[in-house]
Amino acid sequence: MREQIISIISDISGYEKEQFDEGSFFEADLGFDSIMMMDLYQTIRNTVEGIDLKVFSIQNLKNDITINELFKILNYDVVEYTDVDKDLLNDFDEIRNFSNYYEQIKGKVPYFKKNQGVAKNKISIDDKKYINYSTYNYLGLNGSVDVSDSAKKAIEQYGTSVSGSRLLSGEIDLHGKLEKKIASFLGVEDALVQVSGHGTNVNVITSIMGEGDLILHDSLSHNSIVQGAVFSGAKRKPFKHNDMRSLEKELSMLRGKYNNVLIIAEGIYSMDGDICNLPELVNIKKKFNAILMVDEAHSFGTIGNNGRGVASFYDVAPKEIDILMGTLSKSASSCGGYIAGSKDFIDFLRYNMGGFVFSCGISPANTAAALESIKLFEKSNDLIEKLSKNAIKFLEGCKNLGINTGMSKDTPIIPWIIGNSSTTLLVSQLLYEQGINVLPIVYPAVKENESRLRFFISVDHTTKDINETLKAIDIVKNRLCIELE
Numbered sequence: 001m002r003e004q005i006i007s008i009i010s011d012i013s014g015y016e017k018e019q020f021d022e023g024s025f026f027e028a029d030l031g032f033d034s035i036m037m038m039d040l041y042q043t044i045r046n047t048v049e050g051i052d053l054k055v056f057s058i059q060n061l062k063n064d065i066t067i068n069e070l071f072k073i074l075n076y077d078v079v080e081y082t083d084v085d086k087d088l089l090n091d092f093d094e095i096r097n098f099s100n101y102y103e104q105i106k107g108k109v110p111y112f113k114k115n116q117g118v119a120k121n122k123i124s125i126d127d128k129k130y131i132n133y134s135t136y137n138y139l140g141l142n143g144s145v146d147v148s149d150s151a152k153k154a155i156e157q158y159g160t161s162v163s164g165s166r167l168l169s170g171e172i173d174l175h176g177k178l179e180k181k182i183a184s185f186l187g188v189e190d191a192l193v194q195v196s197g198h199g200t201n202v203n204v205i206t207s208i209m210g211e212g213d214l215i216l217h218d219s220l221s222h223n224s225i226v227q228g229a230v231f232s233g234a235k236r237k238p239f240k241h242n243d244m245r246s247l248e249k250e251l252s253m254l255r256g257k258y259n260n261v262l263i264i265a266e267g268i269y270s271m272d273g274d275i276c277n278l279p280e281l282v283n284i285k286k287k288f289n290a291i292l293m294v295d296e297a298h299s300f301g302t303i304g305n306n307g308r309g310v311a312s313f314y315d316v317a318p319k320e321i322d323i324l325m326g327t328l329s330k331s332a333s334s335c336g337g338y339i340a341g342s343k344d345f346i347d348f349l350r351y352n353m354g355g356f357v358f359s360c361g362i363s364p365a366n367t368a369a370a371l372e373s374i375k376l377f378e379k380s381n382d383l384i385e386k387l388s389k390n391a392i393k394f395l396e397g398c399k400n401l402g403i404n405t406g407m408s409k410d411t412p413i414i415p416w417i418i419g420n421s422s423t424t425l426l427v428s429q430l431l432y433e434q435g436i437n438v439l440p441i442v443y444p445a446v447k448e449n450e451s452r453l454r455f456f457i458s459v460d461h462t463t464k465d466i467n468e469t470l471k472a473i474d475i476v477k478n479r480l481c482i483e484l485e
Contacts, residue, residue, distance in 0.1 A: 001048060002071065008043050009067060012036055014214070014235050014254050022071070027064035031250065033219055033238045034444060035226055037061045044074075110428050110439055118143035121460035123437050130437035131465045133455040138302050138412055139383045140460040141373045142333035154368035166361035167351075174367040181374055182326075182338050186308060187318040190346035193338045193370075194355065195362050197297060197327035200337030202228040203355030204293075204323065205262070209234040214258035216250055216290075218242065218276070220269050225295060234262075241269070242407075244280045251288045261290040267299025267310035271446060271454065272406050273413030275303070278310050282320045293323035301331020302412055307377045307384050313410075331377060334370035336362045383459055387412055390466065391457045397470040401477065412457040415441075416473070417450060424451040427476055434472040 010017050013030045026032040032040070041058045044051060051074060060073045090096065102109075116124040120140055123132035141147050154174060164170035175193065182191040194200045205228030209215055213234040217225050220241045229236040235258065240246035247263065255261060263285055265276040276294065285292040296309045304312030309326070311318040318324065324340040339349060349356060377383050391412045398405050404417040418424045421442035428440040431453075442451045 001050065004048055005044060005070070005074075006067075008040065008047070012039055012043070014237055014257070019253065020067070022068040023066055025064050025066050026061075026070075031237050031239065031246075033226075035230065036237075108425065108429075110425065110432070113437075121458050121462065121465055125437065130432070130435050131461075131469055133436070133438040133457070133469070136298070136330045136456045137333065137460075138387055138456070138458055139307075139331045139333075139373075139377055140458055141331065141376060144333075144376075146376060147333055147369050147372045150368040150372035151365040154364035158364035160365065161363055162361040164360060165357060167357050170361040172361070172364060172367070174364060174371065175361060178367050178371045178374075179338070181371055181378075183340055185374060185378055186311075186324060186340050188324060188340045189343040191338050191340040192346050192349055192353075192356065193328070193336055193362050193367070195336050195359055197329055197335075197337035198222075198224040198227075199355050199359075200325060200327070200339060201225050201295065202231060203353050204325065204339050204349065205229055205264075206232045206355075207349060207353040208291075209260065209262055212258060213260040213262070214254055215262045215264065216247060216254075217264040218266065218269070220271055221264060221266060222270060222295060222297065225264050225266075229264075234258075241272075242274060242277055244277055244284060247281075247284055251284065251290070255288050255290075261288065262293060263290050264293045264295065267294055267296040267313075268302065268411045268413060269407075270298050270413060271441065271452070272415060273408030273411045274406075275299070275310060275313065275410060278314045278316050278321075282316060285322075291322045292320075293325060294321050296324060296326040297337075298330060298411070298413060300326035301374075301377055302384070302387060303410065304384075306379075306381050307331060328366070328370040332370040332373040334366045334373065336366055336370070386459045387457065390459065390461050393463070394455065394457055394461075394466050394469070397466065398473070401470065401474050403473065403477070406452075414455045414457065415452040416455070417452045419449045419451055421448060421451045423480065424453060427480065428453055430476045430479070431472055434475070436469055436472050 006017055013032065015030065020030060024030055026037065038058065041061055045053065045056070056074055113125050119132055119135040120137055120143060121132060122129050123135070158172050162170040162172055166175060178193055179191040183189060194203065201224035209232040211233045215229040215232065215234045215236045216239055217229060218241055219238040237250055239250050263281065265281055268275055281292055294310060299309045301307040303309060311321060322341060326338050328334040328336045328338065339346065351357070391414065395405060395408060395414050398414065398416065406415050406417050408414045418427060424440040424442055428438060431438055438453045438455055440451065441454050446452065
């Protein structure tokens, strides 16, 4: 049984048995993340006989432990299986546990607040206005007259839907115009837009990677990247956040075992507000003959010349990045995602990517809104400069108050890392009572000791908005005696 579990750990980690021992920590030494730990739990639970399921739960694996500590947790007595009638779906452990948990906290849940208008620097909820930091209308173009008029004209000409897959008569002239604009704006050959940002990552990763391949992604990668990697059937491993030594270590140990290797990073990391080390990522992908994909969900339209993203920010040639992904729901004030790159690659996706071929095309209004938004921030760097000034002012103000803003730098995403889920929820509520709308990010979205509030800065935030917010933060911090460095 011990050997069986070692084999499971070897399979999930990608490491040979000789490359680790029972003193190895799952996270620190083997590079496990929460999804890999869940995979370990489910595999042991479903394949190893003699495990006492009353003793062994996923909670045992919540913290980083050694392999030896896992063996101490496991009870090897054989548990006799008794077949009983069940409501199969509602009796799933995950559903039952969540249902019990939700019953206890549903009156205190700060999510799904109903917005009554365009979310800009202010937001209307229950007929009251709040200074808003929980939506990513970075450039304030959502709700602008030019963008709204473009969407209305598209509806008048094409209706509210293209009513089919683009492959089968769902193609409209606006689709091609938007894709050409994205490609020319970024400095690559071609682009392809899709109806979902999350789906864009899942669709492209599953279209090009499979069994026998390796995907190495940053440990703080978005759920869509992780899900795409899992669904692809390729071996998936995270490397330590923005740690190029960790990436090189994984490649040194694993590159020779796999056919194709895909490295995935994000232009701006949506939880921490820091920027990927693009120049070093390009060097590493060349050194190890790997493919590089960069998710620009939050860097497209926020950094770089006129918002051209992370390649422009570092003055790296865009074609050095094999796959550029971005979303249209932030600075482009629309909905959906895009993939940009070489013409041959985009042509392949256009005819072979299941999530594109077998899905309705992006709606006329969303296409027109994105196209007009990009045209507007392409004209001038003024919006990007103003966004940067607002972000710098807020970040410096937080640091002056002793707020832990983590690794945030040069971006409009600024966290207040509090480090306890209950306290984070309380701080969010207290700020809300003072007219500040900023939502908590808690476990399991982040580690318990990294629970935080996340502030999205906009060009529309005024000096008064920022000063009032900093004052409210200081009051709440002192009230709760939160001493954070």
